[in-house]
Amino acid sequence: MKKLFVGLLLLVGTVANAQKTADVYVDKAGVLRWGKTPGQRPGAEVQGFGTNYTVPFAYAYRTAKKLGVSPEKAIADDVYHFSRLGFDSYRVHVWDTEISDTLGNLLDNDHLRLLDFTLKQLKDRGIRFVLTPIAYWGNGWPEPDEKTPGFSAKYGKAACLTNPDAIRAQENYLYQFLNHVNRYTGIAYRDEPNLTVLEVSNEPHHGGTPAQVTTFIDRMVTAMRRTGCQKPIFYNISHSIHLADAYINSTIQGGTFQWYPTGLESRHALTGNLLPNVDRYTIPFADKPGFKKMAKIVYEFDAADVGSSYIYPAMARSFREAGMQLAHQFAYDPTYMAASNTEYATHFMNLAYAPQKALSLKLASAVFHRVPLYQSGKRFPADTLFNDFRISYVRNLAELVTDTQFIYTNDTDAKLPAPDKLTEIAGYGRSAVVQYDGTGAYFLDRIEPGVWRLELMPDAVWVRDVFERNNLSKENVVINWRTWPMTINLPDLGTDFTIRPLNDGNAFTGQVSGMTVPVSPGSYLLVRKGATTQLSGNSRWKNLTLNEFTAPATSVAQTYVLHQPFPTATTGQPLSLTATIVSVNEPEAVNLFLTGVDQQRQTIPLQRSRGYTYTAQIPASLVREGILRYTIAVTEKGNTRTYPSGVAGSPDSWDFYDTAAWSVRVMPKQTPISLFNAATDTDRLSRDYLPESRLLPLSETGDAELWLPITNLATTDPEDKNAKPIYDYSMRYYVAANVAGRRRDVSSFPNLVLYGRSLDNQPCPVQVALITRSGTVYGGTVLVDATTGRFAVPVNQLKPVPFVSLPRPYPSFLPYFINTTSPATRLDPATIESIQLSVGPGMTPAQANQKHDLRIRRVTLE
Structure with a gap:
């Protein structure tokens, strides 16, 4: 006991001394601050943002070797x-199972060498890092685990938290890990100035008593402090939050959190307005006095399965409101395998392959550096405008507009307050300063007065849903290097400037005409007429050299015609169609052929509207009741292929044999609009797992009903044993694609109708709700019985109801219901995007505790 008491005194003394001498410390108010840190103002708040990245370890390491890729390069x-995305922080959970033995001895192998190399590369760019030495994972995902030598492989996560031998192995490992000297810097990890924070382990998921948990944590901290390390030590406290006091009472200085507001592993891209899901990051134990003295960081976050670019700055704003000082997206796909997205298919992030999402992360980094800590924000939807940031779900746009910075993820009409003062532009698409139809990101940086650096990434086109099941042979995104005209309207450059290539191998010879220049991917120096500069490609600027440029090679080896037909359309209304066409050669002609018996000679040219986008309109006179079938023929270098099958030849040739076509069901205006059909749409429902739930075929050919055997309506929080259960089972389905061809008819139908049945002993209340593109929800309750089959509620009687956060977020302590609707607003049926079906609202306590046997067939507007 005496030895333990002396050890604790030494530990307290070490921490107190760290606040005076260390490069980073946590003050009495729980704020992480800079100490004696080169390049930082002593006492200033630490702010950082970045990503997780895993090339030194596990699947990413094995894949590099398999593909013959140099991990170092x-x-x-x-x-x-x-660095181009403005990251200044990095985090990795180290695969201890690959760099340790069963006793916790550190193994100096290629994995550890590459971690050293990664940290040196980050340091050279001015990027700091958070290290989590213990992951508890096997090294397989998404493949089976390999046999590895580490203590985690021997004991597993649960035993590592309780087994005495495993605990001693971890103490030994942590001590050796922090004493390890980086071979590329000559500095031990414990002393590395660019190491901001240490997190003991990744997602420990504790059981046991509070005293046992506190003791375990303190033993880990003591092992780390024995090295003389003065870095703040944090611990994951967002799991098993019924043990919050055990974490708070330990010797850690901060807590780590994560956020997956759209769940994980949907296996398809999520659609609809998801801003309500990220309106607020609520910590249930935020008011505990001990917690208020702890600093807070985000070790992992992502809007999983979301391909849009509007959501990350909204998450960053909520993080800052909750007191987070560092945040790290999970995870950045190594470029060499990003086209396939095989490492973590539910996540997707890479500047080359996901340019709009990457720019959204750049904006999130700006949020972390511009929005004050604990700034209380407005609630959705008012929170889409804050601190010079604007977020628009409808336009898939996030942007920052200041006198000097202009960053945007999509076409924008933003008015600039001072175009002559701009020094940094990063964007995608068209804006007041750049007109560009390519699909890569671009960066414009003012290096000197009248001298700018342009960096342009090649085009990225998503040819498949990147969130589906993947493998290395499946290319989801193609890269195309091609020349597009770019118009640059910057007062500092004027209407007459020169441009010269900087990066190696760039053979650009184009000329500027006015403010427009045909430009290919690469880095360039733009100089205003009359301005002089001594800059060269080897000149250093901030954390880069001017001639630096890296991007994957062109991968377009075939023609892609990407088109989604409308499921239905209305008789006698013109039908506008859009297709994305990516080809090796510039198409000479693109034609749409109507293939119905009386329409076989109807040919409609598709016109390129911009970039790879082609459009056509089928006249109202040709949109007749029945099945409208059509193909698209693309001619390149005199050769024609017809899609969707891609066979050689044209439908107007006598020997064209292919019968594949896109089809649209054309029906009279008064025909009900299908919002959800269980037989075809169940796989795209957002809902919690329900054992035994499945599709049951009906006697009608092609029809089915979704069986919902709800044995326990209570939704409980698996991470909080003390949380009150919520009696609700909800599902959400994105209907916008289903109604897109009949959008003008939606407002003419008075009833929202559910077809189904309940096999309970009494009618089952089911709330049927419509969600608009603004995120507001309007619903009504129908009593589903065993015989009627059709249950309707008048659309004009729908009332505001809560938005259910689906897919369920992680951590699971985040809100289940979100209020997104003002009672003063009214539903505009023309704006509906999703439906929400809920079992629970309107039930008595007795009903809620009963079993429910519900069958849902379809939902319509009639």
Whole structure:
């Protein structure tokens, strides 16, 4: 006992001394601050933002070896892109199972060498890092685990938290890990100035008593402090939050959190307005006095399965409101395998392959550096405008507009307050300063008065849903290097400037005409007429060299015609169609052929509207009741292929044999609109797992009903044993695609109708609700019985109801219901995007505790 008491005194003394001498410390108010840190103002708040990235370990490491990729070059190239995205922090949970033995001895192998290399590359770019030495994972995902030598492989996560031998192995490992000297810097991890924070382990998921948990944590901290390390030590406290006091009472200085507001592993891209899901990051134990003295960081976050670019700055705003000082997206895909998205298919992030999402992360980084800590924000939807940031779900746009910075993720009509003062532009698409139809990101940086650097990434086109099941042979995104005209309207450059290539191998010879220049991917120096500069490609600027540029090679080897037909359309109304066409050669002609018996000679040219986008309109006179079938023929270099099958030939040739076509069901205006059909749409429902729930075929050919055997309506929080259960089972389905061809008819139907049945002993209340593109929800309750089959509620009687956060977020302590609707607003049926079906609202306590046997067939507007 005496030895333990002396040890604790030494530990307290070490922590107190760290606040005076360390490069980072946590003050009495629980704020992480800079100490004696080169380049930082002593006492200033620590702010950082970045990503997780895993090339030194596990699947990413094995894949590099399999593909013959140099891990060192891959790391250097990706870290360069981190710098372009404004990242200044990095986090990795180290696969201890690959660099330790069963006793916790550190193994100095290739994995550890590459971690050293990664940290050196980050340091050279001015990017700091958070290290989590223990992951508790096997190294397989998404493949089976390999046999590895580490203590985690021997004991597993649960035993590592309780087994005495496993605990001693972890103490030994942590001590050796922090004493390890980086071979590329000559500095031990414990002393590395660019190491901001240490997190003991990744997602420990504790059981046991509070005293046992506190003792375990303190033993880990003591092992780390024995090295003389003065870095703040944090611990994951967002799991098993019924043990919050055990975490708070330990010797850690801060807590780590994560956020997956759209769940994980949907296996398809999520659609609809998801801003309500990220309106607020609520910590249930935020008011505990001990917690208020702890600093807070985000070790992992992502809007999983979301391909849009509007959501990350909204998450960053909510994090800052909750007191987070560092945040790290999970996870950045190494460029060499990003086209396939095989490492973590539910996540997707890479500057080359996901340019709009990457720019959204750049904006999130700006949020962390511009929005004050604990700034209380307005609630959705008012929170889409804050601190010079604007977020628009409808336009898939996030942007920052200041006198000097202009960053945007999509076409924008933003008015600039002072165009002559701009020094940094990063964007995608068209804006007041750049007109560009390519699909890569671009960066414009003012290096000197009248001298700018342009960096332009090649085009990225998503040819498949990147969130589906993937493998390395499946290319989801193609890269195309091609020349597009770019118009640059910057007062500092004027209407007459020169442009010259900087990066190696760039053979650009184009000329500027006015403010427009045909430009290909690469880095360039733009100089205003009359301005002089001594800059060259080897000149350093901030954390890069001017001639730096890295991007994957062109991968377009075939023609892609990407088109989604309308499921239904209305008789006698013109039908506008859009297709994305990516080809090796510029198409000479693109034609739409109507293939119905009386329409076979109807040919409609598709016109390129911009970039790879082609459009056509089928006249109202040709949109007749029945099945409208059509194909698209693309001619390149005199050769024609017809899609969707891609066979050689044209439908107007006598020997064209292919019968594949897109089809649209054309029906009279008064025909009900299908919002959800269980037989075809169940796989795209957002809902919690329900054992035994499945589709049951009906006697009608092709029809089915979704069986919902709800044995326990209570939704409980698996991470909080003390939380009150919520009696609700909800599902959400994105209907916008189903109604897109009949959008003008939606407002003419007076009733929202559910077809189904309940096999309970009494009618089952089911709330049927419509969600608009603004995120507001309007619903009504129908009593579903065993015989009627059709249950209707008048659309004009729908009332505001809560938005259910679906897919359910992680951590699970985040709100289940979100209020997004003002009672003063009214539903505009023309704006509906999703439906929400709920079992629970309107039930008595007795009903809620009963079993429910519900069958849902379809939902319509009639």
